[in-house]
Amino acid sequence: MSEPQSFIRKCVFSLDHKVIGIQYIVTGFVMAIVGGLLSLLIRLQLGWPTTLWPILETLMPNAYQSGVMSPEFYLAAVTMHGTIMAFFFVSYVLVSGFGNYLVPLQVGAKDMAFPLLNMLSYWIGLLSAIVMILAFFVEGGAAAAGWTAYPPLSAIATAVPGSGLGQTVWLLSMALFIVSFTMTGMNVVATVFSMRAKGMSMMRMPLTVWSYFISAVMGLLAFPPLTAAAIMLLFDRHGGTAFFLPAGLSVGGQLIDVGGGSPLLWQHLFWFLGHPEVYVLILPALGITFDILPAFTRKPIFGYRISVWSLIIAGFLGLIVWGHHMFVSGMSPFTGEYFSLATLLITIPMAIVGVCMLGSLWGAQLKMATPGLFILGLISLFGTGGFGGLFLGNATADIQLHDTYFVVGHFHLMIGGVTVFGLFAAVYFWFPKMFGRMMNEPLGRVHFWASTIGYYLVFLTQHFVGLRGAPRRYYSFASYEYLEGIATSNMFISTVAFILGAAQLLFLFNFAWSAFKGKRAEANPWRATTLEWTVPSPPPHGNFAEEPVVHRWPYEYSPDGADEDFAGQEVDGSTVPVTA
Template sequence: MSTVNPAIGTDAGQGHAEEHGHGHGHEHHGSFISTYVFSTDHKMIGKQFLITTLLMLMVGGALALGVRWQLAFRWEAMPFFGMLFKAEGGQISPEFYTMLVTMHASVMIFLVIIPILAGAFGNFLIPLMIGADDMAFPILNMLSYWFMWPAIFCFGASFFCAGYGAAGGWTTYPLLSALYEAAPGSGAAQTFWLFGLTFVGFSSMMGSINYMTTIINMRAPGMTLFRMPLTIWAMFITAILQSFALPVLTAAGFMLVSDRMLGTTFFIPGGIVVNDNDPTVGGGQTLLWQHLFWFYSHPAVYIMLLPAMGMVSDMLACMSRKPIFGYKPMVYSMAAIAGLGFIVWGHHMFTSGMNPALGMTFMVSTVMIALPSAVKVFNWIGTMWGGRLQFNTVMLNCIAFVSMFIVGGLSGIFMAAVPVDIYIHDTYFIVAHFHYVLFGATLFGCFGGIQFWFPKMYGRMMNEKLGKLHFFLTFIGFNGTFFPMHLLGVAGMPRRYADPYLHPYLEHLLPMNQFMTICAILMGCAQFILLFNFFYSRKFGPTCGRNPWNANGLEWTAPSPPGHGNFESVPICFRGPYEYSDPNHTEDFWLQTDQPVKKAGDNPPPSAAH
């Protein structure tokens, strides 16, 4: 039947080192603390990141349900979650609503998407996939995880300040975020938020330095740059993006903190009166914040996407039993996305009043960034074309990634065009777009990645039936929630409105919003299946061998789970990672470490592309 059958495939293709069974994996001299808590092992750090981010995903999801509840059943007491804010009467007040919007975005972006990609998958996969025994700087790596906790603490503390949390939007535009009196959440809550952001920045920075160094210096013999799996290319490019863009945000964050606490006026113009307070004194520019913020946060959008693109490329090739279509164009297009990603930040500011000539320039660069994304989509479809598709949970999530990314990419063209953006800017069209990219693409990619690499993490398979059920419900819930948002956007419904129906031209959209909320609740509940599957399979899943998917990468030659130091001996890499179904080879996969057998008329070891 299928080529990838975990039950059968466990021992297939284990040409070497069969005696390394399960059980060798964990043992590592060290106390509980140094093994599980302050571990310097990249695999443990990766798992720590993964579990932390999955739990944060639930927190962020709960906040989103609050938003959805208000939009569908405005001013009605929220069931279940309402008891968390009893002081408010279980109702969502307008100031509470703006807090929910802000904190949902902040948690999802800074505590889920960025750390699950770079932190969890990056940490776990980079050394394994390039054949290294660990990261270049293990202690720095440990710190990158433990700096997440002050961040979580700061974001968490924000909930317990006046206003129940920062409420200036995740973009924290001054002056709402710069003046204490501007909003109920602009006091201590905003300060905590800014410190939380800074700690996330530290964490990401330590990670990126580590990834770059590791990928450049610690590749196994034979692992040339163009034999690296696309996941590694993506992580490498992401690390470069992050390390160049992040300092700007950190600096901007400190400038805003100093505006708030030390009396500087980087972002505060003079003569502003907020809530009947004294007029401000100063000569700052609020647009400066927008430039600095988006200079990081637009590349950050690609930081939140590229690793998932890389992972999906690997999974698609494996589950299609076919080499990746156009390996080098895939690498070049990721590099192009990263390069162009630095010169498109202004498209978030088309309506901000910046110089129109600048707007035109940003429009051209922004429209053009759709090109590398299109090339990638064509190559993914080309990869699946004529393959033996394995319809398992991994593949379903990857197909969903491609399908949803097409929508997210195409809707991006609308807002890249300045005149159209003038109308749809800050409407639900934007919300639809970025959820299609960040949830539809990135999170489905992550769900696939969890299912795919779980056996390597824990030596056990995740449940396939539960995985498919989770996928089915999430996919339906996702599209039911977010596709109608395009229409809301065209209908002109602005974002971040606690009660849009106050405006007569939006009144008729209430039933649609109720439908979306029901879908969102369904989708939220479905995530418990993932959590259950994850924790259940970790204990009770069927054990598996080294290479349950019959994949090619170096990580599949290590034991499952790999012991300290990953590989028994230094792996030697003979070919690219995508040699599936090579007619010159007896099996439909060809491990990167398999010695080439000399045959008459044999091709030289295949290079990766063209």
């Protein structure tokens, strides 16, 4: 495989999985800045609902008429924050970005199975992100029906300003996103099936690769149905059909003359994507945990095989529990009971994974650096967030808690916390491999502590606000007497949110600065065992000078008879005995 020489083929329209991975990661962080700023605007409104912001009026005259955020813009901000963070930040950085970067390197391949498809995936993904951002600038502003786009709000153009062109743009962007994500998923599965190095049996794959593999299979199965739903919703909006529009619907005093459809049908189709999406995002974070952790505990992980099977089972169960998002939709209690039971079943594999993480820590002499710290943070959030899930998975409790800030707090600890801590850990850990330079350690530690404390203060507090009955998606709580007590909590949450946001600037600065000025990294700075650490940092085009041969599992830390306290997967049994 010859390396392209021109800048355009090497860094822009590149077929190299490492370049595409980094492109995804950078795109994802740019989108995170947009999504993050939106969340700060949301918090500004909720923390100080009566304060005037003339400066924001100057910046965004439509959204801040006479210095106050308009309720319509609030809805659009909430919708776009959720959409961008889930689909264009975490998906791009953690799944498409690190998935692309790590899977071929860790299985010992020179690239993905379909490099051209891979490049296409990124450019369609970038287009999808740009289209999503453009929604802010169309008439009526961005989509405002929530990241779940429930009809009829999303189906009738006159429902709210964001239901106009903004919603159409949202649907088109999502369709592009699904196409792009499907391409990446096919690549990951094909690479794992057909590109593994000699000796790399499935049961010798790092858990990172396993988790990307499971996540890709889930994406391939769960995402196409939303394409079908999006096509039908577009026809409801522009073709005069009534798939999702119920009969007898009146909007603004006007009876809508089409009807007979089922808004619940959309909810089922959406959550058939929406729930697996959570697992598509969180499984890689869990897989990465098992590969970063032993570099800092210097001992083999606990329970490799049972973790593999637990991730597979959790992935499978994740495909059949979407209804637990719809307990209050009026579904039959029997159906609700099924979805409750299936959901609570997931606690078994997930608890096993959690126990294996703790078992991997047991008795270790921790020598911590930033990636390891973020992994500890991840494990902690996984536990705390998981406890909240026990309440929500139970239909009886969920009926009380549904659509309150309890839910908001819960999913920000899990899909917004575990995944984000996982991707931060991944950045700090693989940054030397990507750029040949180390990230700054003291800055990383400050970033970790500010993030961890910030996350807990913001999102744990939101659990309690939710227990007091504060509903999500409300623009202001000022007119509800029973919620007067949460004003202080909201101000507190907002203040911490701004500190949390500021802490992320440290990370962005550290990332940009270290890429050019960081300390030079050696090939294997963490003394880790997987194959990517056997090649130079950054790895050359084609990754491996000669095809690697794998002799052992990826967790051979502190083995008997080795000079060092680890043996890479490429070390053969003659020097260090093979344990698995």
